Amino acid sequence: xxxxxxxxxxxxxxxxxxxxxxxxxxxxxxxxxxxxxxxxxxxxxxxxxxxxxxxxxxxxxxxxxxxxxxxxxxxxxxxxxxxxxxxxxxxxxxxxxxxxxxxxxx
Amino acid sequence: xxxxxxxxxxxxxxxxxxxxxxxxxxxxxxxxxxxxxxxxxxxxxxxxxxxxxxxxxxxxxxxxxxxxxxxxxxxxxxxxxxxxxxxxxxxxxxxxxxxxxxxxxxxxxxxxxxxxxxxxxxxxxxxxxxxxxxxxxxxxxxxxxxxxxxxxxxxxxxxxxxxxxxxxxxxxxxxxxxxxxxxxxxx
Numbered sequence: 001x002x003x004x005x006x007x008x009x010x011x012x013x014x015x016x017x018x019x020x021x022x023x024x025x026x027x028x029x030x031x032x033x034x035x036x037x038x039x040x041x042x043x044x045x046x047x048x049x050x051x052x053x054x055x056x057x058x059x060x061x062x063x064x065x066x067x068x069x070x071x072x073x074x075x076x077x078x079x080x081x082x083x084x085x086x087x088x089x090x091x092x093x094x095x096x097x098x099x100x101x102x103x104x105x106x
Numbered sequence: 107x108x109x110x111x112x113x114x115x116x117x118x119x120x121x122x123x124x125x126x127x128x129x130x131x132x133x134x135x136x137x138x139x140x141x142x143x144x145x146x147x148x149x150x151x152x153x154x155x156x157x158x159x160x161x162x163x164x165x166x167x168x169x170x171x172x173x174x175x176x177x178x179x180x181x182x183x184x185x186x187x188x189x190x191x192x193x194x195x196x197x198x199x200x201x202x203x204x205x206x207x208x209x210x211x212x213x214x215x216x217x218x219x220x221x222x223x224x225x226x227x228x229x230x231x232x233x234x235x236x237x238x239x240x241x242x243x244x245x246x247x248x249x250x251x252x253x254x255x256x257x258x259x260x261x262x263x264x265x266x267x268x269x270x271x272x273x274x275x276x277x278x279x280x281x282x283x284x285x286x287x288x289x290x291x292x293x
Contacts, residue, residue, distance in 0.1 A: 017213055041173065
């Protein structure tokens, strides 16, 4: 077993708060995909985009335990879904301790 | 009878209008929910977001009551992992809802239209099946079917208040959220 995690900013890329239903849908998706998660609110973070813009944001952190590397694809699909649902330019993810700021595909 | 005290409350109404049945909560869960409510509710009702944060900051509250490193008794058994069973549990749902309302007040979640999120989640009243049937313009049988499906929250026994009521009583808030399907009579 190994851990994966991702951060979901509490505001979208325009700085707007999102609806609570979006968080409910995210939790439902995670439960469907991996069956459980740990959640915490991360105090604050900042990151620089490829264009040089620095984003300061508060995020929620979701940690999940995967049994097999084969589940990583499902996890990344979940991250891509969350990036679209929460209108994010990129998402911080960590797979077995390896971090990356992941831009959506395409 | 109207119930507002969390220790005796039988229902909790979420800010989307869905009604949770609290009758299965144990004493520890009831005491925990009451403490969380006492902590969050004044801050939810504080109109100034800054003052609200000073009373009870959303992130701290979230981390404590539904976060994996917090004090939620349901999460103790799973090392902080939220499973489907925990997520759907009325205790966890009610705590998440308090955190949601606090987030709405402090600008971290978009507020819904209207003021329903500011209505006390524990406030409810109970009425006999026949009265609910009359209020909803349906038959008594239709109300019983809804009870069987779990669409309506009920209590049994005698409740005092504006006159004693006995037997099977239905949560008025769950009845308000219930949308009976209208069946067209055959012509």
